[in-house]
Amino acid sequence: MEKFRQHRGVTAPLLRANIDTDAIIPSREMKRVSKLGLGEGLFAGWRYTLPGGREPHADFVLNRPEYAGTSILLGGDNFGCGSSREHAVWALKEYGIRAIIAPSFGSIFYNNCIGNGLLPIALPFDVVQALAAQVESAPRQRQLSIDLEQRTVTAADGQCWPFDIDAAARHMLMQGLDRIALTLEKRDQIEAFEAADRARRPWVYLA
Amino acid sequence: MGQSLYDKLWADHIVTALDEQRSLIYIDRIFLHERTGSIALQSLAADGRQVSKPAHVFCTMDHIVDTFPGRGDATLMPSGRDFIEATRSAAGEAGITLFDVNDANQGIAHVVSAEQGIALPGSTLVCPDSHTCTLGGLGALAWGIGSTEAEHAMATRTLALQKAKSMRVNFRGQLNPGVSAKDLILHLIGAHGAAGGLGYAVEFAGEAIKALSVEERMTICNMAVEFSALAGFVAPDEKVIDYVRGRPYAPTGADWDAAAAYWRQLRSDADAVFDAEIDIDCADIQPTVTWGTNPQQAVSIGGRIPDPAQEADNNRRQTLHKALNYMQLTPGATIAGTPIDAAFIGSCTNSRLSDLRAVCDFLKGRKVADGVAAVCVPGSSQVKRAAEAEGLDKILIEAGFEWRESGCSMCFYAGGETFGKGKRVISSTNRNFEGRQGPEVKTHLASPLTVAASAVAGMIIDPRHLMGEHVDSEQLANEG
Numbered sequence A: 001m002e003k004f005r006q007h008r009g010v011t012a013p014l015l016r017a018n019i020d021t022d023a024i025i026p027s028r029e030m031k032r033v034s035k036l037g038l039g040e041g042l043f044a045g046w047r048y049t050l051p052g053g054r055e056p057h058a059d060f061v062l063n064r065p066e067y068a069g070t071s072i073l074l075g076g077d078n079f080g081c082g083s084s085r086e087h088a089v090w091a092l093k094e095y096g097i098r099a100i101i102a103p104s105f106g107s108i109f110y111n112n113c114i115g116n117g118l119l120p121i122a123l124p125f126d127v128v129q130a131l132a133a134q135v136e137s138a139p140r141q142r143q144l145s146i147d148l149e150q151r152t153v154t155a156a157d158g159q160c161w162p163f164d165i166d167a168a169a170r171h172m173l174m175q176g177l178d179r180i181a182l183t184l185e186k187r188d189q190i191e192a193f194e195a196a197d198r199a200r201r202p203w204v205y206l207a
Numbered sequence B: 001m002g003q004s005l006y007d008k009l010w011a012d013h014i015v016t017a018l019d020e021q022r023s024l025i026y027i028d029r030i031f032l033h034e035r036t037g038s039i040a041l042q043s044l045a046a047d048g049r050q051v052s053k054p055a056h057v058f059c060t061m062d063h064i065v066d067t068f069p070g071r072g073d074a075t076l077m078p079s080g081r082d083f084i085e086a087t088r089s090a091a092g093e094a095g096i097t098l099f100d101v102n103d104a105n106q107g108i109a110h111v112v113s114a115e116q117g118i119a120l121p122g123s124t125l126v127c128p129d130s131h132t133c134t135l136g137g138l139g140a141l142a143w144g145i146g147s148t149e150a151e152h153a154m155a156t157r158t159l160a161l162q163k164a165k166s167m168r169v170n171f172r173g174q175l176n177p178g179v180s181a182k183d184l185i186l187h188l189i190g191a192h193g194a195a196g197g198l199g200y201a202v203e204f205a206g207e208a209i210k211a212l213s214v215e216e217r218m219t220i221c222n223m224a225v226e227f228s229a230l231a232g233f234v235a236p237d238e239k240v241i242d243y244v245r246g247r248p249y250a251p252t253g254a255d256w257d258a259a260a261a262y263w264r265q266l267r268s269d270a271d272a273v274f275d276a277e278i279d280i281d282c283a284d285i286q287p288t289v290t291w292g293t294n295p296q297q298a299v300s301i302g303g304r305i306p307d308p309a310q311e312a313d314n315n316r317r318q319t320l321h322k323a324l325n326y327m328q329l330t331p332g333a334t335i336a337g338t339p340i341d342a343a344f345i346g347s348c349t350n351s352r353l354s355d356l357r358a359v360c361d362f363l364k365g366r367k368v369a370d371g372v373a374a375v376c377v378p379g380s381s382q383v384k385r386a387a388e389a390e391g392l393d394k395i396l397i398e399a400g401f402e403w404r405e406s407g408c409s410m411c412f413y414a415g416g417e418t419f420g421k422g423k424r425v426i427s428s429t430n431r432n433f434e435g436r437q438g439p440e441v442k443t444h445l446a447s448p449l450t451v452a453a454s455a456v457a458g459m460i461i462d463p464r465h466l467m468g469e470h471v472d473s474e475q476l477a478n479e480g
């Protein structure tokens, strides 16, 4: 997975509260046998004029030319609440989103972000609003910069906000580890357990 | 302080502690099905990872596959074939065991993993499917996981987990006549709520549980998740050991002896302390049926549909209104006597051989009421063969049931099989959520016996009424 250290990018504001995973990726967009191909369905209900259609809604922020290539989202309270579908994170990631800044996140969604290399940053609502006001004035020029090493978000005018993130989550994101890679760092312990367990419960092992 | 069975199973599977809350837990068996397993296998491969111990990973085709006789890969559900084909090729590449569409051992994941001896007492087993807890009936610690966790388990043979709280539910005394395992679990959820087990691993215990067969215990554990429990299980005993002996993937020889000795000592210590304990007197349990849109909305067969007007709490009143509105029922009416359009016997809750025997004992010499569509779907191809060897298929067909190939079938709707829009169904399954069995379908959960009796009566009925009648008419015939 791509490591997350610093990132600078076009930032789109979507400040409504309670953007749930069904809005992020409607269930009708999840018909595939795969994690891939979901980017197209991201925010489908808002992004396209008709359910299941592909004609872009000109007003929707991500469809506006000045927001092309958006890689950071600004969200409202409780971003990613609702159904536990991990497809929401897969869709955001495939679309090209690297980080989401919001006052708070749905807890399963937050964990799914960390597990998939997407950085969720919690900042107070007034800060998120201030950031939105800045980027809206000139989205292409006024990009945000995120430094995970320093744990800061810096706006185009140089104002800088620190944020908190759990040390283990930060380690995973900075090393580009997903949960499997993180566990595989403990491979020796798993093998030692199996060796001892095989002597204790030999019947469990079919090979 | 003594340890609970859950404490012991947890301790036996700790690879290492990760932090204050979480441990890395060893996973003995992984089961997949074509609906979620396909995605997990493909995604694992796409990330360049492998199934690290393919011998411990199994997969079946149950959710999407058709259950019509002569079935192939085509399904009623649009794009179902894609899932089946993707699963077949991903399972082949991963080198795991697949019970394919027409394999002699195909069936519903949780039925197959018990009958093949894949789930073992005291083992950890996960499957990306919420009803994996069924295998707790064997004394396994088994639970449903998400697709990404399934990838994690396949790649590392472990999961990073926080230990749940422990609960014991004691079913005291003996079952009333006509009452089955399904009624016990519906009663528990009705009395203690669909969230009653939230955050707990639940041990089912007490004389009534000890007296149940292994298959009946699986019925109870199957619905532990409808109680919001993480897992539900029963301590293994001689019945379980007899059940497991000789199954295809069960241990043999010296391994068998060692395993049986280990299983025999798996139980909660007499002085074990639980975070919560519930006592239920089985004398209070009658055949139980759901009237609403979650399994908590259940009443005993002699009971009445609740009246929102009698409910003081505003939120609860709204909930009742909503459920009654969907179910199109009259507040305050008796649940018995509600006319039905269809009856379904099947699912991982109640589709094993003992369920079909109970149904056929009742159905012999009776007919499904006119206008009621009745379908029976065996839980596995092996159950199907065993039932046919006993002639159960003939009894069902003569009574007016359709007899199908095995699979999940009408237990859940994903664009495939359904009785039709808005139909009222009495069903031996485990979920009565809105739309679970098809658009606007109204589901009443009940035991297989209550489903069979209601199919015959054309309405929801206490099976004991008909059983009484049956005896009477036989007596009359004999006397005449």
Ligand code: SF4
Residues within 6 Å of the ligand: B062, B063, B108, B109, B129, B131, B346, B347, B348, B349, B407, B408, B411, B412, B429, B430
């Ligand atoms: S039978 Fe129903 S509950 Fe059981 S695994 Fe299949 S769909 Fe799920």
